[in-house]
Amino acid sequence: MSTTNTTPALEVRHLTVSYRNRPVLGDLSLPPLLPGQLVALVGPNATGKSTLLRALARLVPASGQARWDGQDLLAMPAAALARTIGYMPQSLPETAALNVLEVTLTAMQARALPAREEELAAMAVLERLGIDDLAMRRLDQLSGGQRQVAALAQAIARDSPILLLDEPTSALDLRHQWRVMDTVRRLADGGHLVITVLHDLALAAQWADHILVIHRGRLHACGTPQAAITPEMLRTVYGVEARVQHCERGRTMVLIDGPAEAPPA
Numbered sequence: 568m569s570t571t572n573t574t575p576a577l578e579v580r581h582l583t584v585s586y587r588n589r590p591v592l593g594d595l596s597l598p599p600l601l602p603g604q605l606v607a608l609v610g611p612n613a614t615g616k617s618t619l620l621r622a623l624a625r626l627v628p629a630s631g632q633a634r635w636d637g638q639d640l641l642a643m644p645a646a647a648l649a650r651t652i653g654y655m656p657q658s659l660p661e662t663a664a665l666n667v668l669e670v671t672l673t674a675m676q677a678r679a680l681p682a683r684e685e686e687l688a689a690m691a692v693l694e695r696l697g698i699d700d701l702a703m704r705r706l707d708q709l710s711g712g713q714r715q716v717a718a719l720a721q722a723i724a725r726d727s728p729i730l731l732l733d734e735p736t737s738a739l740d741l742r743h744q745w746r747v748m749d750t751v752r753r754l755a756d757g758g759h760l761v762i763t764v765l766h767d768l769a770l771a772a773q774w775a776d777h778i779l780v781i782h783r784g785r786l787h788a789c790g791t792p793q794a795a796i797t798p799e800m801l802r803t804v805y806g807v808e809a810r811v812q813h814c815e816r817g818r819t820m821v822l823i824d825g826p827a828e829a830p831p832a
């Protein structure tokens with residue numbers, strides 16, 4: 568059953584992705600994800616988080632269903648997909664000879680704005696992320712963290728209703744982490760659906776309203792940070808004994824005591 572016509576939702580059902588006949592996502596179904604949500608995708612290494620984003624962005628073939636507002640993401644024309652999804656990979660290639668403004672403008676082509684308006688909008692995105700001073704710098708002259716923010720600028724520039732971000736803060740210092748998470752939180756509050764892979768559970772709990780825990784290519788748990796981040800989940804999924812303290816203002820502390828006796832289930 569689809570959700571109402573007035574509220575678009577991302578509906579993922581029975582999504583399956585295999586690499587060389589080896590299933591990585593097996594029959595994955597998610598709760599409906601809505602505009603306005605900042606969803607954190609968490610789970611151990613190699614569990615299929617990036618593959619899920621890549622499947623939704625149609626960078627790897629997938630079977631099953633992925634629908635947005637009733638439309639089939641797995642089959643819609645490429646131009647419509649480019650207007651619907653902004654995807655940020657873990658990093659932009661180091662070797663690209665383009666500068667930051669040029670890669671941002673490239674991403675905006677799907678919006679078909681007049682040239683002058685396009686450049687102003689691209690500069691506004693760079694300012695929002697605090698990298699307008701890097702506009703004319705080539706990607707291969709940037710640090711890893713600067714390249715990561717440039718990748719985020721590229722994804723945001725599309726102004727698409729769905730944003731898929733693959734570890735947007737992994738190369739960033741604390742101040743830049745805050746700026747990036749504040750920016751994506753505001754985008755969600757403005758009506759975008761933001762789905763972001765995060766390894767830092769404290770960051771996920773602080774900023775996301777919904778957590779999806781992926782384990783071995785399946786959804787292990789989902790819900791609010793309080794509901795999803797529990798000692799039981801950390802033992803089963805991550806194979807660690809840990810204490811979880813949910814404090815005020817959405818802060819969560821995860822204190823790892825050591826490896827669990829049994830490896831992850």
Ligand SMILES: Nc1ncnc2c1ncn2[C@@H]1O[C@H](COP(=O)(O)OP(=O)(O)OP(=O)(O)O)[C@@H](O)[C@H]1O
Pocket residue numbers: 586587591610611612613614615616617618619
């Ligand atoms: N192009 C590919 N060809 C073959 N196997 C792949 C490919 N990309 C990923 N894999 C494998 O698929 C599995 C899931 O990878 P994926 O990158 O989705 O995990 P992840 O949860 O994002 O991991 P991490 O947290 O380490 O980034 C891994 O075992 C990985 O080796």
